Amino acid sequence: MKILLISPSVDPESKTPKGLMIPQLSLHILEGLTPPAHEVKILEEEMDDISLEEECDLVGISCMTANAPRAYALSAEFRKRGKTVVLGGVHPTLLFNEAIQHCDAVVVGEAENVWEQLLEDFQRGALKRRYHHPATSLDRYIHLKYRKNSKKRLFDVIPIMTTRGCPYHCVFCCVSHLYGNNIRHVPIENVVRDLAESQNRNYLFLDDNLTGDPQYAKALFRAIKPFKIKWAGQASISIAYDPEMMRLAADSGCAALFFGVESVSERQLRTMEKSIKNIMDLEEAIKRVKERGIHFHASLVFGFDTDTKDIFQETLDFLMRNKIGTASFNILTPYPGTRIYNQFKREGRLLTTNWKYYDHSTVVFQPKNMTPYELQTGTIQVKKEFSGFTSILRRLPGNLSHPLLYLLMNRGIRKNVAADIRRLPHLMSEVFGIKPCESGFASTSGDTGLKARENLQRPQTLEQYQRLEKGTES
């Protein structure tokens, strides 16, 4: 039997250079679980073209919330052509009732204990609508085959996940709904086997918090040290206060760590399940990470109810003062299955439930202390100033341990700003319900586009937005 596994893009028109793609682990796990009698083909739409006429018996599609509409559209096309489609991943797990309307079967949660059964059922003509295993074990070794995306070792990065599950319940996160509240581990000998078999130089640990279980993390770092690899991963900022962990991480090849800093507002930090709740301790932690020669990437979120318009300048000042290497500037997104989604829905604050806008870069709700437009453009402005030439030069002295990574990632942010500005007019009319004046964007196309705000009618309240959305005001 021929199985086609697909990871759809949010926007099929835009492609990512192959060299920057990290293989989609879920699809490679499915391939590894598939008995050798079957043939598997993997297509990642961000770099591959998808042919609807592809010869296959079964199609499996993986999606998050933002690419769910595209997954549903592809599924509809394949089903029209007589193919059976199975959906899996974050979004179908969170919204089974919605996903099942668009396909033949859904795998809710992890696939390790159900995929082979699903294939058998399909071959017998007895496919069920829902597959789920409540307590997936990560003990089994699954051999993963990766194709090379790039000939350059610098860009060829292989993903590895060593833990699943999270004991915390951050209001904007769905991970504990997906994988449960207990941290489960892949046996360290299996991780070591992965490294030995893949023979790569660069790895990305996909764990939500690689150091969530300090004992496991330390044993892991000791075990991988002999491979002399370079790796990056996500960790909790509290590791900066564990000198042994820092030493073991650095010795095992840690080049960069991504930290969910989320906010530089103490008011916000105090409301969150964070180990560090004040700015002074955060700044000391950043210093310690950098002293170890580890690149510091901060992930920030704008749009909390405690945020006012001052948060943008406050964040920029913080990033410059601490010479932060790189950062992701996310807009608070109420993903279905999170506490914040339920709250905003209850309060009538969701501006759209078109999932394609649930991408961390679009305001899809009514913020408390500013308009959606202000949150959107404020975030773009921070990205723009942070990734500007002067800012890169000013932060360079604190980022000399990995200069190439520093420059390339900042360039990436810069490119992202241009894309954000290009889509602003579309968001304004489609999500915020603001109609640009006739003279609006055309006259500002040579500029950043942000000046266009002067030419726009800007509704200030949710009621105004809702009226605009219904077309009763223009």
Ligand code: B12
């Ligand atoms: C790594 C990662 C990324 C990487 C992906 C790199 C890559 N090529 O793999 C990058 C940085 C690119 C990324 C980007 C984004 N990400 Co991300 N990401 C993750 C992370 C940390 C791990 C995902 C992963 O690979 N897990 C390992 C695999 C094995 O697990 P899995 O995908 O769940 O797959 C299992 C099952 O779900 C199931 N399964 C999955 N697919 C399928 C398909 C079929 C057919 C079947 C049968 C089963 C099945 O089987 C698998 C094995 O058990 C998760 C957090 C998490 N814990 O999941 C966030 C996460 C998935 N990302 C998230 C978000 C929001 C994003 C972005 C929108 C953020 C942004 N703006 O940058 C973008 C969107 C990109 C896009 N194109 O849509 C959210 C999704 C929320 C949501 N409801 O959609 C998560 C949950 C983070 C969070 N805490 O909120 N992400």
Ligand code: SF4
């Ligand atoms: S944001 Fe991180 S710590 Fe918080 S629940 Fe999600 S995975 Fe856990």
